Amino acid sequence: MNTVVQDLLNRCHELGADPRNTNYAGGNASAKGVETDPVTGEPVDLMWVKGSGGDLGTLKASGLAVLRLDRLRALVNVYPGVEREDEMVAAFDFCAHGKGGAAPSIDTAMHGLVEAAHVDHLHPDSGIAIATAEDGEELTRRIFGDRVAWVPWRRPGFQLGLDIAAIAAANPQAIGVILGGHGITAWGETSEECQANSLEMIRTAEAFLAEHGRPEPFGPVIPGHEPLPEAERRARAAELFPLIRGLASTDKPQVGHFTDSDAVLDFVSRAEHPRLAALGTSCPDHFLRTKVSPLVLDLAPGAPLEEVKARLKELHAAYREDYAAYYGRHATPESPAMRGADPAIVLVPGIGMFSFGANKQTARVAGEFYVNAINVMRGAESVSRYAPIEESEKFRIEYWSLEEAKLQRMPKPKPLATRVAFVTGGGSGIGAATVRRLASEGACVVVADRDLAAAEKVAAELGANALRASDVAIAVAADVTSEDEIKAALAAAVLAFGGVDLVVNNAGLSLSKPLLETTVADWDLQHDVMARGSFLVSREAARIMIEQAMGGDVIYISSKNSIFAGPNNIAYSATKADQAHQVRLLAAELGEHGVRVNGINPDGVVRGSGIFASGWGANRAAVYGVEEEKLGEFYAQRTLLKREVLPEHVANAVFALTGGDLTHTTGLHIPVDAGVAAAFLR
Incomplete structure (x- = not known):
């Protein structure tokens, strides 16, 4: 060089x-x-x-x-x-x-x-x-x-x-x-x-x-528009984000980013923010990412939640009408078709800013650019009066043939682009393989695990090549037996990416014992983790998906044992059967919301498995009379295909169900067991 x-x-x-x-x-x-x-x-x-x-x-x-x-x-x-x-x-x-x-x-x-x-x-x-x-x-x-x-x-x-x-x-x-x-x-x-x-x-x-520069160039604070305390502010943001994301995804799905920086909170609390926001940004780099102007909520932070939601829907409808009118005022026969009338920036007084894009990085950068615009408006208003370029000039750039050509040159989105996946037990085994596959197909991934360190390791691996690791994956602590931890983990997912579209109920454990040796504690533990845990995750995720109105996928990692009556396995097999029926029940209930619920029945996934490493492998090896290190081979030999099942094979099935080719499939159980005749669905 x-x-x-x-x-x-x-x-x-x-x-x-x-x-x-x-x-x-x-x-x-x-x-x-x-x-x-x-x-x-x-x-x-x-x-x-x-x-x-x-x-x-x-x-x-x-x-x-x-x-x-x-x-x-x-x-x-x-x-x-x-x-x-x-x-x-x-x-x-x-x-x-x-x-x-x-x-x-x-x-x-x-x-x-x-x-x-x-x-x-x-x-x-x-x-x-x-x-x-x-x-x-x-x-x-x-x-x-x-x-x-x-x-x-x-x-x-x-x-x-x-x-x-x-x-x-x-x-x-x-x-x-x-x-x-x-x-x-x-x-x-x-x-x-x-x-x-x-x-x-x-x-x-x-x-x-x-x-x-004069002090307070944005004017005095509007009474009642002061920022809410941090915990209350972020809780309200998590409540609003799925709805806002769904509205911002009316024309095409979007990923979200939340910002409650001091610059944003101060701006939306001041008397001049409605006037300035309506003027829009000026620098071409800004408005190409933030759109010509933001959507601004005109209610105080303390307004009732349902009133806020109703008003956001009204403002969104008005925004779309205004944007279509803006396009109509300036478009010529040679102009590209209108790309979408939804806002890229939504400002909520007392709460913060919600920004959107085709991926997390784009959404985050859009928010950063609007903070730049706030700084610009503050500077201009402090010594003069903010006077951005004319609306017609903004349109000339936004719908510039050269900009359109640049957009057309962008690579085709991956199958799971714009989708937010939440995977329990994501720190090891099937869960880790699943988050790797989903991230490789374009999804934003939330790695949920009781072992936070394991989840953080996987999330860091997924984001290693990204400009910012959290644009690809985040880790959250989640003991699926705890209702409060599940709610907190999903709220973290919402604040990170705007919502949840794809849930994989994978967390599990097993204690292999015959009936007479199975204690009530053994029974309760396995049912708490898998049956109750899957129920809690699915219920809280369904609330988000219904609010988003963008459809979604819920995948249960069940087991061949949900069908097959194996020896010395009453508690595990019974809870897996519970999970399998949850698939059918939720598929029937959530279908009207466009949420598809399907299951996967693996068998013999030994390598990388947290369950097998925690003693289950030794127990099953003893039951079948083989050496523990040869258990995978043993399972493979009893299958029709004589092949060992790996975590990646289960992850492939998750993608097959969610990657876009099976859009009309719900209530299905896919066996990933290399062929176990006794577990055939019938």
Whole structure:
């Protein structure tokens, strides 16, 4: 890697590591340098620039677009004008050097046409606050003098690149520009100078806002809108989240994220928040993720729960009408079809913010962007008046053909994308194999286990390659015999992902004893864990699923023993039969809500099994007269297929029932036993 690229990556990482400088996946940076053309052997001027969709803080060399500078700048000669500037994006492909690296972003022209060797384009809250102030141009002169110029709002593209290049050329003393309604761009002749200029602009704007901003720019606290105490606030959030998620998923399923940060709670408690929220966000990176404006509940935190729910439904219907009207006001025959009329951000005074997306990371980032927007509004209102770009301009970007093309290039969602799975006994054996399979198919996973350390280990493994592990999986402590622990575990699942769609009742244990040696304690323990535990989990999960109105799946990991009358196994087999009948009963009851209930009957799952490791294996080996380490082989030989059953085989069956191909199947029991004739369903 040459030093120009390494210096660029170092700069990107340092700038992107601080959220004061730019938001996640927002902004871009570039560097110009010389390399030898492998074809001609002659030196060639190149530009390396962050590609479309990348993130500065985590950028790698593979995420850079590499372009020949002479060809990029020659595009000025064939530029057809602002009405056809979108055509220039396709022309960037003809400027690629070698394999070209990542796909060039819409901001490529901004970097290439400015003469400076290094350019940063960032979205700092302080900079956007100035950019969205009603008198932003005057404030820019007041704050920076002639070191920073003002660029009136223009949609990102080739013409904006020309504008900035012209302003930079006309103002040789300038270190950068404030882009009206948008962000900042800075430059320098070295990477260090460029970074220093970017930080000077950001920190100078921060200092100005801190020194000159008026206190309480959002107005006084609305009486009765103060934040609820934390425990009460989060309990109410867990009660509301399934309904809100269901509403936000009217057009397509969404995953949720909850935020009750001080910035959010303060904003929704203040008198000006309805006016400001209605104005919407301004920076394109913000509103592409948060939508044009949020849904805002207009009731006090202490309002009765059912009244709040009813009002949210009314506001959601009104939001959808307003969004459709917004689309109708600005759409042309060439516009992409309306993508969905549900809100991405829902603000609830005293409680916090609920944000939504196609996966947990997207939902979380949408919430982070709205916090950025709150910071922007606070800054602008403190020194001026918040004045975002016009609604028509927001529509031009939201339904931009280039944005549509970017969305179409995104990979096809995995089968369980947007689904939230809750698996009991997820810390080992069948449960661990199941959460691994569900996560690999796109689900957000809640690993529930009495052994929290085991659950945390599995959850950490699942999230090891994610930007944030909790975007993929969380661990919760759950003794399924405890009604309170089950309620708390499912509430944690709701607060983490917005709800629950897929439940796997897997937690279990077994004590292998003949009838006369089976104690009441043996009987009660096994029934408490499996029969009662499955009932408690299913009941609490069903409450959530019914409230969401998104359907769902409940899977019982029962057993061949629910059908087969094996020896010395009265308590275990009886409770497994109880579970098997719960499948039938709940399938009949929950079908009207679109919730499917099915069961899986494994047998002989020895490897990795917590049940077998806890003494069950030794007992069964003694019953059958084989060595314990050969128990799996013994079970395999008594099957029709002569194959050992592993935890992964049971996990495969869970996916088969929930992955989308068996949408019309409920009340079914699938044997995963390699073929035990005595356990055939009949």
